[in-house]
Structure formats: C-alpha cells, structure tokens
Amino acid sequence: MATIADLISILEGMNGIIQENKDFLTQLDMPIGDSDHGINMARGFQAVADKLPSLAEKDAGTILKTVGMTLVSTVGGASGPLYGTAFMKAAVVANGKTELTMEDFLAMLDAAVEGVKFRGKSTTGEQTMLDAMVPALEAMKAASGSAGEILAAGLAAAQAGVENTKGMIATKGRASYLGERSLGHQDPGATSFSLLLSVIAKHFA
Amino acid sequence: MKKLINQVENVELEMLQGIAKAHPQHLKKLPDYNVLVRAEKKTDKVALVSGGGSGHEPAHGGFVGKGMLDAAVAGAVFTSPTPDQVEAAIREVATPAGVLLVIKNYTGDVMNFEMAAEMAEMDGIKCMSVVTNDDVAVQDSLYTTGRRGVAGTIFVHKIAGAKAEQGATLEEVHAVAQKVIDNVRTMGAALTPCTVPAAGKPGFEIGEDEMEVGIGIHGEPGTHKEKIMTANDITDHLLSKILADIDYSGSEVAVMVNGSGATPLMELYIINNRVADVLAEKGIKVYKTLVGNYMTSLEMAGFSISLLRLDDELKALLDAPADTPAYKA
Numbered sequence: 001m002a003t004i005a006d007l008i009s010i011l012e013g014m015n016g017i018i019q020e021n022k023d024f025l026t027q028l029d030m031p032i033g034d035s036d037h038g039i040n041m042a043r044g045f046q047a048v049a050d051k052l053p054s055l056a057e058k059d060a061g062t063i064l065k066t067v068g069m070t071l072v073s074t075v076g077g078a079s080g081p082l083y084g085t086a087f088m089k090a091a092v093v094a095n096g097k098t099e100l101t102m103e104d105f106l107a108m109l110d111a112a113v114e115g116v117k118f119r120g121k122s123t124t125g126e127q128t129m130l131d132a133m134v135p136a137l138e139a140m141k142a143a144s145g146s147a148g149e150i151l152a153a154g155l156a157a158a159q160a161g162v163e164n165t166k167g168m169i170a171t172k173g174r175a176s177y178l179g180e181r182s183l184g185h186q187d188p189g190a191t192s193f194s195l196l197l198s199v200i201a202k203h204f205a
Numbered sequence: 206m207k208k209l210i211n212q213v214e215n216v217e218l219e220m221l222q223g224i225a226k227a228h229p230q231h232l233k234k235l236p237d238y239n240v241l242v243r244a245e246k247k248t249d250k251v252a253l254v255s256g257g258g259s260g261h262e263p264a265h266g267g268f269v270g271k272g273m274l275d276a277a278v279a280g281a282v283f284t285s286p287t288p289d290q291v292e293a294a295i296r297e298v299a300t301p302a303g304v305l306l307v308i309k310n311y312t313g314d315v316m317n318f319e320m321a322a323e324m325a326e327m328d329g330i331k332c333m334s335v336v337t338n339d340d341v342a343v344q345d346s347l348y349t350t351g352r353r354g355v356a357g358t359i360f361v362h363k364i365a366g367a368k369a370e371q372g373a374t375l376e377e378v379h380a381v382a383q384k385v386i387d388n389v390r391t392m393g394a395a396l397t398p399c400t401v402p403a404a405g406k407p408g409f410e411i412g413e414d415e416m417e418v419g420i421g422i423h424g425e426p427g428t429h430k431e432k433i434m435t436a437n438d439i440t441d442h443l444l445s446k447i448l449a450d451i452d453y454s455g456s457e458v459a460v461m462v463n464g465s466g467a468t469p470l471m472e473l474y475i476i477n478n479r480v481a482d483v484l485a486e487k488g489i490k491v492y493k494t495l496v497g498n499y500m501t502s503l504e505m506a507g508f509s510i511s512l513l514r515l516d517d518e519l520k521a522l523l524d525a526p527a528d529t530p531a532y533k534a
Contacts, residue, residue, distance in 0.1 A: 034284075173350065
C-alpha cells in the first residue's frame, strides 16, 4: 500500500494541514484550555518537516521514531508526549519495513492508541484525542475494500468522534478543570488527529 | 497586542538570558537549554528541580539559589517544557543524594517531567517527584485530572529547599514537600485576561464589569464569571472556599497574597488587610505573610490567596535562610 516515498509525502502533508489550521486549533483551545494547541503543533510539525529530507533513505520505523522524538522535544504541553508516544509506538511496528500494508497501518494505529492511553492515563469518553482515534481504528478494522475506502471509513468515524466530543464533559486534560463548562466544545486534540488522518485518507483516495 | 518584545519566538530565551545577566551571583543559564541552575553546583545535598511554562515569572527561575531550587526548566509561554529539557536540568544538578522534581499538576507538565525522570533513572540517577495541587477552585475527583498546582507551589520550593539544604535524605525532602502539598490551599480571581505572545490575542474574554472567579494561572477559565465585587467581598468568597477545604481552626498559617502580574501592590495589600482580619476573627494565627508577585500570569490583573497550615517543622523550614533573586529569608 505505502512506500517510503508515500510516507514522506504524507508527513509533509501533515505539516501542511497543521500549519493551515494553526489558528483554528488554537481557537478551539481558547475557551477550554490555554490557547496553545495550534501554536505547539505547528512548531512541532515544522521541525518534523525540516528533518524529512534527511530521512528519505531510511526505513519506516526509523522515520516514524524520528518524527516521534522530534514531536516530544519540540511540541511541549500534553500534545508533545501524546503525539510523540503515538508515533514512537507506531515506529516499533514499522521497524525495518520499507513498505507498509493496510494490516501494518492498523497495527501501527493500534499501538499508537495503546501508547496514548498509557501516557495520558486516559480512555474514550473523556473529551480527548482518543475520542477520534479509537472510533477511527474500530471503523477501519470493520471496513473492507480498497485502502482508500477503508481510510475513508476511518476518517468519517474520526470526524464523527470529533463532533461527539462536543457532548462530553472533559475528565482528562486541562479542559477537565472546567467540569460542565467543557460541554459544547469540540476537543482540539481530537480535531488535530482527525486532520492528520485526513492527509493519509486523501493520499490514498 | 502591545508588548515589549523583539520576536515572538525569542521571548523565552531572551528572558532567561536577561535573568542570568541580572543575577549571576545566584544562577546561570545552561548553554543550549532553557534551564537556569544555581551558580555554584552543590554536590552534597538532594537537588530540587522544578519548572513549567514561561509567563509565570518570577516562577520558577527566580527561585533558583541557596535554600530553594537547584534548577528551573522553562517551557514556551504557558506550555510545559519538553522531556529533553527537563532531563538536561536533572543531569546538570544531580547528586548521589538524588533529585526531587516539583511538578505542578497539569497533564502536560506531569507527562513531560515523568518522561524525563524515566530517562534519567535509566542512567542511574535517583529521582522522586511531588505534584502540587493546591487550587481549590477545581473539584478533585477520581474522574478528573485533579486540582491544579498554582501559587502554593512556592511554599514547596521554600520548605523542601530548606530541608535539602540541611542535608536531609531524598525520602525526607520528598516527605516534607508532600506535607506542604497536603497543607496548602489556594484560590484566585482575575479582572482582565492575558495574551500569550505567540497567540497575539487574549486567552479569554471578560466583560468590563465582570471577574473570573477561580481563575487558573494560564488564563484558563475558573469556576464562573461574576459581576465585579469589592476587594473585601471577593476576598471573603475565596477565603470561604479555602477554609472549607481543610480544617485550619486553631492552627498557625503562612499567608501568600499573590499578584497575577498587572495588579498593583496597593490592591494586594488591600486584599491582605481583609485576609488578616478574617483570619483573626476565626482564631487562625498568621505566622508569616507574603504579599507580591510570586506566580504570575503575564499581564493578567488578578490575585490568589494561599494558606499554608504550619507545624513546628514547617515553621522552622520557612524561616531557614534562602537567597534567590525573588525570595530571601
């Protein structure tokens, strides 16, 4: 399904979509958090994009591990350790591979979800990025057809998951301090995950 | 946005360099890291490392020095520092006696400091940590992240720092830090929001005639908005929440009336005037009072009140010598 060239192109696209949505993500974070999600993600993915030219000859595991370590050391906040852990856990599955199948991708996302749950001591229903990640993973495991079709099902589930966070009361992350005041707000982390997944889905559409 | 800065990307670095140039007798900046460490490394005591997002000055770099912190790690404004930065601080000040991390209870801070401690421990550095959570504005429950760590953290720096300076073991320093956390409570309110330089606009909106009660130190919303009250009324409200949380009756306390950045000392003293009267009325003896900017939120107008319940050990450690840019005893 995916070559190293595909992976590099997707990571470039991820930086692009984060830069385009920097202000949007920060605005989402304003009423419930500390107004920095877009700023932090943009700083981190720009650092990732700067490293991509030196990674073109590497295997998928090395590339993803570098992405994870770069995010951990540049994003800060909670998103840095969470996205960094997600990419580093995916890297373990992709270790040594120069081509990735849909099966590999699902195993990588599975490992990423477990990593985020562990690092954030969190689960679904707490108004976090997991509320987009877990539905996406489940939808893709259940879907059949081409890579494009499976990814489209995952993206639709992630986007529905983002919508669903508006009906949740945050119990993890900084929004949890608001209690019921977090109701009605779309989670910034779930939103950024959905944006990242949309880049993969578009690449294979 | 109206700020005295050069480039948004450089505010943290230029600030740290400015602190280091102002206080060379106390501290220095680590090259390549946004970390301030004591000017002369101590090798015979437990090292204290704290930090967090920038924008809370003098916290935490202003408390690096004798009797308080050995290192302070500064993240981007209101953003936890990354694990590599925290790890660099730990490595620089680590001693055979070990390192105590003082972490404010925010999801990002806890995750980044824990990752750093895991990395340092892999190389044989003995680390323990405490998580401060003094803010009574947010409800504590099994299902949330828990209370926020706010201005009461400064009491942890002072008291655990004094204990470490006396040559106590890591376990003893950890225990006294936890004792402070168990006995300190804080709540604040804000009149105006603050603007993170990189965001360029205020982090929350508040009407000209309103105040945000229970405000966090990152300008994050509190429990509710309310019509602005007199200094005495808002003080009474915040004190009632603090006093309801643990039993202060008959005890001696240390009081901190902390400014959020844009509140003049005049107003902080007006607040303290009321705090002292209310405590006297309730038979709570004030052992020590601190009034000033200890844990700020950029240019936010607002304040917080912290009450630390004291025993003989905490009193002695609070009085022990300290010499840092922002706290002297």
